[in-house]
Amino acid sequence: MPSSTTRILRRLLGAGVALAVAVGLAGSAPASAAGDRHSDGTQPLPGYTISNPPLAPLVVGGASTTVRQGVHRHAAYIVEVPANWNGDLVMWAHGYRGQTTVLSPEAPAFDLRQRLLEQGYAWAASSYTRNGFDIRSGVLSTKDLADHFARLVDRPHRTYLAGVSMGGYIIGRSLEQYPGYYDGGLPMCGVLGDHELLDFFLDYNLAAQALAGVRAYPTPPDYLTNAVPRIQVALGLTGISPTNPAIVNDRGRQLRDITVNRSGGPRPGADASFAIWKDFLFGISVTNGGDSPAERPGQLATNLFTRYSPNSPVDVNATVQRVAPENLWQRLSPTLTEVPRIAGRPTAPVVSLHNLGDLFVPFSMEQAYARDVAKHGRSRLVVQRAIRAAQHCEFTPTEAGTAWDDLVSWVRQGKRPAGDTVTDPAVVAAPDYGCRFTDRAAYAAGVGTRRLYGAC
Numbered sequence: 001m002p003s004s005t006t007r008i009l010r011r012l013l014g015a016g017v018a019l020a021v022a023v024g025l026a027g028s029a030p031a032s033a034a035g036d037r038h039s040d041g042t043q044p045l046p047g048y049t050i051s052n053p054p055l056a057p058l059v060v061g062g063a064s065t066t067v068r069q070g071v072h073r074h075a076a077y078i079v080e081v082p083a084n085w086n087g088d089l090v091m092w093a094h095g096y097r098g099q100t101t102v103l104s105p106e107a108p109a110f111d112l113r114q115r116l117l118e119q120g121y122a123w124a125a126s127s128y129t130r131n132g133f134d135i136r137s138g139v140l141s142t143k144d145l146a147d148h149f150a151r152l153v154d155r156p157h158r159t160y161l162a163g164v165s166m167g168g169y170i171i172g173r174s175l176e177q178y179p180g181y182y183d184g185g186l187p188m189c190g191v192l193g194d195h196e197l198l199d200f201f202l203d204y205n206l207a208a209q210a211l212a213g214v215r216a217y218p219t220p221p222d223y224l225t226n227a228v229p230r231i232q233v234a235l236g237l238t239g240i241s242p243t244n245p246a247i248v249n250d251r252g253r254q255l256r257d258i259t260v261n262r263s264g265g266p267r268p269g270a271d272a273s274f275a276i277w278k279d280f281l282f283g284i285s286v287t288n289g290g291d292s293p294a295e296r297p298g299q300l301a302t303n304l305f306t307r308y309s310p311n312s313p314v315d316v317n318a319t320v321q322r323v324a325p326e327n328l329w330q331r332l333s334p335t336l337t338e339v340p341r342i343a344g345r346p347t348a349p350v351v352s353l354h355n356l357g358d359l360f361v362p363f364s365m366e367q368a369y370a371r372d373v374a375k376h377g378r379s380r381l382v383v384q385r386a387i388r389a390a391q392h393c394e395f396t397p398t399e400a401g402t403a404w405d406d407l408v409s410w411v412r413q414g415k416r417p418a419g420d421t422v423t424d425p426a427v428v429a430a431p432d433y434g435c436r437f438t439d440r441a442a443y444a445a446g447v448g449t450r451r452l453y454g455a456c
Contacts, residue, residue, distance in 0.1 A: 044074050048103050048130070050104070051076075052077075060084070061084055064083070066080070067079070072126075072148045073141065075126045075129045076127040078107065079122065079123075080122065080124075082118075082122065089122050089123070089124060089146065090108070091159060092106070092112075092125040093164075093171055094128075094164070094166075097131040097132075099131060103129075110396070112400055124145050126141040127141070132294040134339075135336075136336050137338075138166070139177055140336075142161070143177075160407070161187075163188070163190075165190065165361060168187030168192060169194065171185045171187040172185075172346070184348050184410070185348060187350065187353075189353070189393040191361050192342060192369035195300050195301070195339070196365070196368050198297055200362060203306055204262075204282075204285075209227075209231065210316050210319045210321065211235060211255050212234035214227050217323065224282065228282045235251050235255055236251075236252040240275045242273075245272050245274065245275040246271075254312070257310050259359070261310075263359055263364050265364075265425050266428070266429040268388060268431060268432075268433055268454070269388065272390060273359060273452075277360070280360065281359060294339065297339050302331070303322060303323055304322055304323070304324055308320065342369070343376070344375060345373075346373065346378055347381075348381065349383075350382045350407075351417065352383070352384045357391070358391065366384050366386075370382065374423075380416070383416065386420045387437060388443075389448055390449040402437070420437065434453075
């Protein structure tokens with residue numbers, strides 16, 4: 001007789017086939033909120049306010065840039081154009097802002113604002129119409145602003161995308177949502193594995209609960225003050241630190257090793273990274289949002305297909321609580337939803353950067369994207385680079401600027417730049433993995449978490 005998990009999987013797969021047929025009949029064009037589009041759009045949506053203080057122009061080549069700021073289709077924006085504009089535009093996609101109600105655009109990070117302007121590029125950034133984990137809003141607002149730029153300034157020759165974290169998710173989906181519109185993408189620390197990020201957060205908490213013998217899912221209101229402390233004590237996680245990451249508890253080591261495998265596999269700095277992120281990964285499972293996927297994205301997560309490794313000393317695969325996605329339609333839909341899929345069909349060159357030790361958006365996001373892209377025969381369009389650092393979006397101006405320059409050369413001259421192999425476990429586990437594109441000056445200066453890794 002089939003197991004209960006098998007029966008659940010069959011029902012899910014059947015529902016997925018039915019959903020795919022329904023979506024195919026209905027078409028895949030994203031729905032727009034008619035009220036949003038039919039108003040003049042000069043005010044934020046109800047419940048939001050805007051913070052967009054004046055941005056001082058920069059002097060580039062002896063001349064001041066031109067800065068324009070305003071509100072377009074309910075999103076605040078900044079546009080900056082150098083006097084010697086080369087005719088190309090860079091759209092900057094910001095990261096996750098939480099569930100705050102203040103909308104604010106930002107300038108490109110890692111000194112890219114200065115670099116872009118000195119090279120003759122204009123840039124533009126949207127606040128998006130909503131905060132939260134709402135990718136749909138970011139995709140639409142970024143495209144709306146790119147169209148608006150053509151009316152404010154002129155139609156650009158080429159339009160690039162660059163951004164961080166959730167902005168990388170927006171880039172990955174935008175390249176598929178609008179084929180041929182964008183000419184290149186630079187996602188950094190991006191959520192390129194879409195729903196697999198949510199699965200990773202779920203896996204961490206359910207595996208920890210199974211190993212500690214503390215069942216607490218769905219997470220109760222006192223999860224962080226009651227269940228989590230008991231889990232941490234049972235697994236011996238309370239005394240470790242990035243500089244002293246050794247765990248003496250067998251079950252604690254099993255959780256660490258499961259987390260390493262689920263986040264990209266054995267790789268340099270993995271133990272120190274676990275020590276940095278172990279507490280945060282409990283907190284990320286608790287939200288105070290509403291019922292939409294953008295407010296409570298965990299409803300899309302599942303571990304029905306997860307095989308945990310290592311599976312001893314505790315048989316986690318037999319004892320872990322199995323969770324199906326609450327919102328199956330959102331999980332399977334190919335349409336532009338609040339938390340959509342990235343199929344792996346980029347339509348322009350992509351250069352991505354990712355920190356090896358990041359567990360907020362783990363390195364496995366790059367591996368998921370590489371697999372999806374290869375499945376669709378588009379690996380030639382993607383170059384990925386590993387950076388030896390453990391925080392989220394921990395890049396230097398040299399690392400980001402080099403990636404940008406290489407992307408531009410690729411788009412304009414057709415020369416595909418070098419990258420790192422991300423899907424070969426032996427390559428990723430090598431002691432010098434990530435050295436090729438990591439800024440060695442940052443290591444020498446002891447910047448951030450660089451010294452948690454060996455010198456290259």
